[in-house]
Amino acid sequence: MSAPQPKPSTSRRHRWFEYAYLVYLANLLWQPAFDPQGFGWVNVALTLASAAVCLVFFLRRPRDNRSRLTATAALAAMGLIVAPFNYGANVYIIYASAIAGTVWPSRLALRVIWSLLGTSALYLAILLGLGMPWQMGLIYCFLTTVFVLGVGLGNVSETERDHHRSQLEAALEENQRLAAIAERERIARDLHDLLGHTLSVITLKAELAAKLAERDPARAAREMREVERISRQATAQVREAVQGYKTRGLQGELAGAKLALETAGIRLDYYAQPLTLSPTQEIVLSMALREAVTNVIRHSGATRCAVRLLNDGDSLCLEVEDDGKGGLLEEGSGLQGMRQRAEALGGSLEYSGDGGTKLSLRLPYPEPGRVSSQALPTTFHPKPDTL
Secondary structure, three states, rough: OOOOOOOOOOOOOOHHHHHHHHHHHHHHHHHHHHHOOOHHHHHHHHHHHHHHHHHHHHHHHOOHHHHHHHHHHHHHHHHHHHHOOOOOOOHHHHHHHHHOOOOOOOOHHHHHHHHHHHHHHHHHHHHHHHHOHHHHHHHHHHHHHHHHHHHHHHHHHHHHHHHHHHHHHHHHHHHHHHHHHHHHHHHHHHHHHHHHHHHHHHHHHHHHHHHHHHOHHHHHHHHHHHHHHHHHHHHHHHHHHHHHOOOOHHHHHHHHHHHHHHHHHOOEEEEOOOOOOHHHHHHHHHHHHHHHHHHHHHHHHEEEEEEEEEEEEEEEEEEEOOOOOOOOOOOOOOHHHHHHHHHHHOOEEEEEEOOEEEEEEEEEOOOOOOOOOOOOOOOOOOOOOOO
8 A cells, every 4th residue: 555755844635546445345245245234324334424524535635743643533433433343444453554654754654653552442343242252253353454454564665765865865956956056156256367367468468558548559559459368368358268178077977976875775787898988978977877876776675776988899888786676767857968969979878677777878089189188087896787
């Protein structure tokens, strides 16, 4: 049975397969099917009314602890009230345990689930009081206890995972925000260092040329040519700085990926062959690595991630592979942008979801003479890991 999401502020639509859990309501059909003579109109009316109440709780999905605890108590009480009229009412106690498993913190959820075991014992007492053979009553009670523990504890585990995932995403967003602030401060410092002195020199030379315009036109012309040279030099320096701001480089992305994966509890296995990259290729590979690692952290549920930079003879290859849940990837804007940037350089993007997710981005080698001044270091030579 699925659990409502643990984030009270987040509202999510029902996923289609979650409605399959309503099949447990079929447990209410056992008594009328096997004892139609003893199942009167009062029994039918109470069964239908209680099923409708259960549907309301299922469809509305309580979003905070108070409403979850209220729903748990209401369903458990309804199971005991309807039990004398339909032995299958123990299903409401199971639905109650499913909601109890979504209460946060998990210590409170566990206390509620243990209390539902006492409700199962009351359910057994009601059945025995109605004359049910004790062997049959014990079977009903045993099945109720197994489902209460299984469903409840399963949802506690799922809620804890979602809570920790939310904390991780919040931490990543905060890190990105702090990194953006630090980057803005760095840009401000760089622009000050690049342009502060240069603009001061341009101002002084322009003032000097204005004063010399009538007395010494030739020297004034030399000063203005010097202003032109300095301004062109400043323009080139700013262009270089802006180019550097577009990416922090492949080495910086690898360091950031290692930190983010370790924060998420995912082991990074890294292998790089000596490669020579053009600046454009380094930018494309850096952005692809950032997007791939983000997807691993947010969607894979992996414990290991391998990043490989390989020399395939006629091409460069970036591989990012994890041991997560795999499956088909929905190609959103991130993957589409990755594919478009690779294809713009004559490369390609491939991915598979068998036994985890593997993403491979290939780029042709750069033309001679158009390589980065900072090629990848050649000190990383571990054997490639196979997940």
